[in-house]
Amino acid sequence: MDELIRLIKKTTMRVMLYPMRLLPIKKNRVVLFNNLSNTYSCNPKYIAEYLRKEYNGKFDLVYIVKDPKRYRMIKGIHFIRLNSLPYFYNVMTTKVFVTNSGGHSYFPLKNSQYVINTWHGGGAYKKAGLDMYKNAKGFRYDLKLSAAHTNVFLSTNKRFTQEISRAMVVPRGCFWEIGMPRNDMLINGASKKAVAIRSKLGLKEDEKLVLYAPTYRKTNDNYFKDSIAISYDIDPQMVCEALSTRFGGKWVFAIRLHPCVTNREDYQMEGILDLTDYEDMQELLLAADVMINDFSSSMWDFMLTKKPCFTYAKDLQHYIATTEVYTDVADWPFPQSTSNDELVKSILSFNESDYKRRCRQHYKELGGCESGKATELVAKKIAKVCKITL
Helix, strand or coil, rough: CCCHHHHHHHHHHHHHHHHHHHHEEEEEEEEEECCCCCCCCCCHHHHHHHHHHHCCCCCEEEEEECCCCHHHCCCCEEEEECCCCHHHHHHEEEEEEEEEECCCCCCCCCCCEEECCCCCCCCCCCHHHHCCCCCCCHHHHHHHHHHHCEEEEEEHHHHHHHHHHHHHCEEEEEEECCHHHHHHHHHHHCCHHHHHHHHHHHCCCEEEEEECCCCCCEHHHCCCEEEEECCCCCCCHHHHHHHHHHHEEEEEEECCCCEEEEEEHHHHHCCCCCCCCCCCHHHHHHHCCCEEECCCCCCHHHHHHCCEEEEECCCCCHHHHHHHHCCCHCCCCCCCCCCHHHHHHHHHHCCHHHHHHHHHHHHHHHCCCCCCCHHHHHHHHHHHHHCCCC
16 A cells, blocks of 8 residues: 555656646756755765866756755755755756655656766665565556666666666666765775864764664565664673773764664663764764674775774564575675674674775675766766766
8 A cells, every 4th residue: 555655646746747848958957866864965965066166166056955944054056945846846957867866756857857876875785676575566667767767877886786777677788887976085085084074073082983873674674664763772881892992992982873764762872972963974984983883885885994894783684584685694794793792792803804805805796896986977977968068
């Protein structure tokens, strides 16, 4: 029933928006949209920043968000409220539409409009699309609508291209294996920015940051239900003591829940730094000294920094059985644990050289193709489509 209602809503929207196809396309307009959190973050943000700075006002940049007032201090980008009339107008008249997940299946776009899907995760971990819901005919139709108007789909590795092409019914020829714009600074390094972020977070010079960033679960394991947090049962004090013993220094434990989580207030943790409201996950990855993950693809991103990453999930077996993964968990290079005792043991026995070797092997096995210049390459692609030169 949920699937049917979702399909009816999208079909109705396409019919209602169809008359807007009569509107002329604005040839320098670029609409960018992080349609997972509806905030100024992820790959669309880094592309918008590059276009704004490097092309000196030649683009009409429109960014879709939930709360435009929050970004009124940012110049050179028009922030538009999601689901407002200007939102529909700008998407239907844009030359280029940049998304990080899809979110355009209900727009009856013209053939002259260009869609770039940057995606929102690296590696090849959690299954997606039809691999999660093989018998959802309405969902397949939805995916086909998006795929029919996707010109470019960014990929971080060849395994991802292979699996997602089939799962999202996107032709292989659409995939561009250059990595994700948001990972460029993690690959190339940005030490000054990292210092500035740590200062913004209130960290002292002698403090080290461990970032715990678990992904969401689905209500009743149903894709069409809300994304939720669970009682993760991690012990911040035990973790920080183990990190201090193994790596030295004072440690601050921070948590960032997935932006799609709807029940955040049910799982508040005492005595820790809550960074869930911090929009830009990549900045946190840049600033963190250690990361603890479960199944979030941000572990791929953090791996690029060469800093230690650990996985912890008490529901490991259930998650694998219900969500499934493209790359066997046993092949992940990150030390794994399902209890606090196991996590502490993994930290205390951490071997840096062995960890880096396994990360290099993992990257190679998946066919990693992070270029470190994805932002620039995508920006040049957009400029070419819009026929704009520097």
